[in-house]
Amino acid sequence: MTAVPPLPSLALVEGVRAGKVAAIARLISRVEANSDEVEEALAEIHRHTGKAHIVGITGVPGSGKSTLIAQLCRAVRETGRKVGVVAIDPTSPFSGGAILGDRIRMSDLNADPDVFIRSMATRGALGGLSRATVPAVDVLDAAGYEVVIIETVGVGQDEVDVVRAAHTTVVVSAPGLGDDIQAIKAGVLEIADIHVVSKCDRPDANRTVTELKSMLGLGLKLEQGGGWRIPVIPTSSVSGEGIDELLSAIDGHLQSMKESGELAERLLAMAEMRLLKSAEGMLRDRFEAERKGKVRSIAERIIRFELSPRAGARLLLDEIQGEINGQGNEPA
C-alpha cells in the first residue's frame, strides 16, 4: 500500500467551477491554512470571478444580523439564485458561536445545496480580519454563487476593511442597544449603502429609525455619487417585514451603480483595498517567519537604543523585502 498524495489545490479548481460543494469546502480550508501551494489555484480562481454580487453586512453583536442574513438567504433563493455566506463574526451562530441559540434557525438553510455557509477562523480569538475572507468570496464567485454575503461584526477597522471588499454594504442597527455600543458604530454608519433597523416589532424601534434618519440628514451624505439614495429599512425577524424590501434595495444598489457608471469606481476601490491587505499580509508573514531572526536582532538594537523604532522598521522592511520578491520570482 502506498499513500495517495493529496490532490494539488489547482486540481480542485475544476470542481469549484462545476459548483461541487466538497471541492469548494476543501479549497477554502486550504486557503485558511495559508499554504503557498494554494496560490496558483487562487490565481486561476480569480480569473473566473466577477460575476457574483458581493454584499457586506455588518452590525454590532446583538443587532440580529445573523437572523436577518438567514432570512435574506431564503429571499434570494426564492428568486432562483444561489447564495453564499462568509461569516467572520466570532459571536455569529454561523461562526459556531451558538450564544444566541440561532443555530437551529439556520438548519433548514444548511439542507439547501444552493446555499453555502462558511464561517472563517479569525486571527487570534478576536473578530479581526481573516485574510482568507476575500479569497473565499472569490471561490464562491467562481463556483457560481450569484450573491455572496460577507458577515462581519462592525466594531473595528479590520471589519470595516472587509466590508470594503463588497459591492454593496448593509449596516444593521438594533433598537435598545446602549448608547455606548451604538457610539462605536459612528464610523461604520458612514460606509453604508443601505441601513437596516432590525427588531422593528419592538416598541423602541421607531426611535432608532428616526435617530438614524436624522444622523443621515445631519452629518452623513444621504446620496452617493451616481444618485443612489441611502435607504433606512426597518425589518422584523418575527413578522418577516422588510426582508423583500432589503433584497430589492440590494439589487437596486448594484443596478444603480451600473447605470450611473459608479460601479467601475467601486471595483477599483475594492481592488485597491485588496492590494493593501495582501501586501500587509505578506509583510506579516515575513515578519512572523523572521520573529526569531532579523526581527529579534533589530528589536534588541532598539532596546539598547542603538536604533530608533522607525529606523529599525525601515531596516526590517529593507531586509525582508528582498525575500518577498525572491519568493515571488520562483514560480515559472
Place this chain on the structure above:
Amino acid sequence: MTAVPPLPSLALVEGVRAGKVAAIARLISRVEANSDEVEEALAEIHRHTGKAHIVGITGVPGSGKSTLIAQLCRAVRETGRKVGVVAIDPTSPFSGGAILGDRIRMSDLNADPDVFIRSMATRGALGGLSRATVPAVDVLDAAGYEVVIIETVGVGQDEVDVVRAAHTTVVVSAPGLGDDIQAIKAGVLEIADIHVVSKCDRPDANRTVTELKSMLGLGLKLEQGGGWRIPVIPTSSVSGEGIDELLSAIDGHLQSMKESGELAERLLAMAEMRLLKSAEGMLRDRFEAERKGKVRSIAERIIRFELSPRAGARLLLDEIQGEINGQGNEPA
C-alpha cells in the same frame, strides 16, 4: 516684519525632557500630524525613554474604565509619582466623547500639572489603532512621567496590539453587560496581567467575578512565566474599593517581572510589536501616496484579470519598497 519660522520639533525635545507641559503637548500634536520633520525629534526622545511603567488598560465601552483610570491616577499621585494617560477609546470621556457624563469627574485631575491626559485622534471615525499612540507614550516617558496609562477599547485586533505596547495589561470587565458583548472579549481576556471587575457595588458583580475566575481556571493560564499569579480585583467607583489594591498589583507585576527576569522578554516583545506596527505604517503611507499612481494602475490590471491580487501585491511591495528606503537614506 518677517514671519517667525516655526520651531523645529527637535528644539521641543529639551522642553519635553524638562517636563514642560506646553512642549509635551506640541510635540505630541506634531506626532499626530505625522510630519516627516518630527522623526528626528522622536529618535532623540526615544534615547531618553525606558524609565516609565507603561500600563495598558482595556475593556468594552460601558465597563467603567475611564472612571477607574481617573481614580487610579489619583492613587498614583498619592504615592508622589507623575502620571500620564493616552486615551484611544472613541467613547472615552478623555477622548472628548462626553457620552457618559464622566468629563466632570476628570476636571480635578486636569488641574494637577503632574497629571497629563491626552486623547489621540483615531484612524477614521473608529477606535482603530492610532499610530501616534506609542510615540506619545515615549514623549511622556522622556518627560519624566513615571506611570503612563494607555486606555483602549477592547474590541478589535488593533486595540489588542496597542495594549501589547505595555509592560502591564489590565482588562476591565463589568457586571451586567450582555453576553454578546462579553463574548467579543474572549480574546482580550488572554492578554491580561491583571483583571478588574468594575462596579462591584452592583448585586450582579459577584457573578462576574466568579465567572471570570472560572474562565481563568478552565481555559486561561492562571500563572505566567516567572510565577506571576493573575489577580481578579473587584473595584467600585462609588466606594473607591479596590483602587489601592489595583495599584499595588500594577506595581507588583512590574516588580515580579524584574525579579524573575521576565521583563527582558516583555521588552523584546514590545519592541517587536512596535517594529511591525511601524513597518505597516510606512507601507500604508506609501500606499496612500501612490493611491492615484502605482496602486491604481496595478488595481486596474487586477480588474482586467491580467494579474492575480497576490501577484499584484508583490509587484506593489517591490515598487514602493525602493521609495521607502530611498526616503530613509536622505537624512544625513
